[in-house]
Amino acid sequence: MVKVTVPATTANLGPGFDTMGMALDMYNTVEMAIHDSLVITVSGEGESDISLNETNIVYQAAKMVFDQVEQHCPGLRIHLHNEVPVARGLGSSAAAVVGGVVAANALLDNPLCEQELAELVTKIEGHPDNVLPALLGGVIVAGWGKDKLLYQKIVPGIQIEAVVAIPEFPLATKKAREVLPSTVSFQDALFNVNRASLLVTALITNNLQLLAEVMEDRLHQPYRCTLIPGMNEVIENAKAAGALGVVLSGAGPTILALTTDDSKQVQTVMKEVFEAHGVKCNIRVLKPILSGAKIDKS
Ligand SMILES: Nc1ncnc2c1ncn2[C@@H]1O[C@H](COP(=O)(O)OP(=O)(O)OP(=O)(O)O)[C@@H](O)[C@H]1O
Numbered sequence: 615m616v617k618v619t620v621p622a623t624t625a626n627l628g629p630g631f632d633t634m635g636m637a638l639d640m641y642n643t644v645e646m647a648i649h650d651s652l653v654i655t656v657s658g659e660g661e662s663d664i665s666l667n668e669t670n671i672v673y674q675a676a677k678m679v680f681d682q683v684e685q686h687c688p689g690l691r692i693h694l695h696n697e698v699p700v701a702r703g704l705g706s707s708a709a710a711v712v713g714g715v716v717a718a719n720a721l722l723d724n725p726l727c728e729q730e731l732a733e734l735v736t737k738i739e740g741h742p743d744n745v746l747p748a749l750l751g752g753v754i755v756a757g758w759g760k761d762k763l764l765y766q767k768i769v770p771g772i773q774i775e776a777v778v779a780i781p782e783f784p785l786a787t788k789k790a791r792e793v794l795p796s797t798v799s800f801q802d803a804l805f806n807v808n809r810a811s812l813l814v815t816a817l818i819t820n821n822l823q824l825l826a827e828v829m830e831d832r833l834h835q836p837y838r839c840t841l842i843p844g845m846n847e848v849i850e851n852a853k854a855a856g857a858l859g860v861v862l863s864g865a866g867p868t869i870l871a872l873t874t875d876d877s878k879q880v881q882t883v884m885k886e887v888f889e890a891h892g893v894k895c896n897i898r899v900l901k902p903i904l905s906g907a908k909i910d911k912s
C-alpha cells in the first residue's frame with residue numbers, strides 16, 4: 615500500500631494565468647493498494663459528492679500511469695482523505711490528479727521520472743499551475759515548449775503567509791474558464807507580460823515592496839468578478855488593511871491575500887466585506903511550502 619500526501623495550491627498568483635502557482639500547507643492524502651476490484655472510499659471535503667466509481671479522477675489519473683508503462687491497470691483499493699475544499703480555487707482536482715499519478719507510479723516502483731510525471735499531470739489537468747506546485751512544492755513557473763514541458767521551481771526567501779477567504783459556494787473551474795474572452799487587447803496582454811515578469815523578479819529577489827505592486831491581472835480577474843459577489847471590494851479592502859498582493863486564488867471563488875505580519879485586520883476585513891455582499895466564507899491562514907507530493911510506502 616502507498617500513501618501520498620499532496621498540498622493545496624493557489625494558481626495564477628494574479629498575472630501568471632495558467633503559468634504560475636504556489637503550494638500551501640493544507641493537504642489531501644491518497645492511499646492506494648492493488649486489490650481484486652476497484653474500491654474507493656472518501657473522507658473529509660467532498661466525501662458525499664466525489665465519485666466512487668471509474669469516473670473518479672484519482673483512479674483515472676492512476677490508470678493513465680499504468681497505460682503509459684503499458685501495464686494492465688489492476689483493481690485498486692483507494693482511500694481519499696481531503697482537507698482541500700472542492701471547487702474553491704485551492705487546487706483540489708490538481709491534488710487528486712497528482713495523488714493518483716504519484717501513488718500509481720510508486721506501486722510500479724517509480725518507472726516515470728519527474729519530467730514524465732510533470733508532463734502527465736499537466737496533460738490530465740490541462741494547465742500546469744496547480745499540478746506542478748502540488749507535485750514539486752514552492753512557486754512554479756511553467757508552460758509547454760515545442761516538445762516538452764518547461765518549468766522552474768522558485769524558492770522564495772521571504773517569510774509570507776496567505777490569508778484565504780473561502781466562500782461557501784463552489785465555482786467549477788470549467789465554468790470560470792467559460793467566461794474568459796477568446797482575445798484580449800494588446801495593452802492588456804502587455805500589462806500581464808509586464809506584471810508576471812516583475813512578479814517573478816520580486817519573488818527571486820525577495821522584494822516585498824515590488825511584490826505588493828505587481829500582483830494584478832487583466833486576463834481573467836476582470837471577467838471572473840462577475841461570478842463572485844464582492845470580489846473586487848474584498849481585494850481593495852484587504853490591500854487597504856495592509857495585505858501585500860491580493861488576488862483570486864486559481865479560478866476562484868477563494869480570494870488570497872499575502873501578508874508578512876499580523877494578518878488579523880486583513881482576515882476581519884475579508885470576512886466582513888464578503889458577508890456584506892451576502893457571501894459566507896471560511897478564513898484560513900496558510901503558509902507557502904517548499905515541498906510537494908510525499909510518498910509513504912508500507
Ligand atoms: N479531491 C478530489 N478527489 C476526487 N475528485 C475530485 C477532487 N477534487 C475535485 N475533484 C473532481 O474534479 C472535477 C473538477 O473539479 P473542479 O476543477 O471544478 O474543481 P476543483 O479542481 O476542485 O477546483 P479548484 O481547482 O478550484 O480547487 C470535479 O468532477 C470534482 O468532483
Ligand SMILES: N[C@@H](CCO)C(=O)O
Nearest residue numbers: 625631632787864865
Ligand atoms: N489557471 C487556471 C487555474 C485553475 O485552478 C484558471 O485560472 O482557470
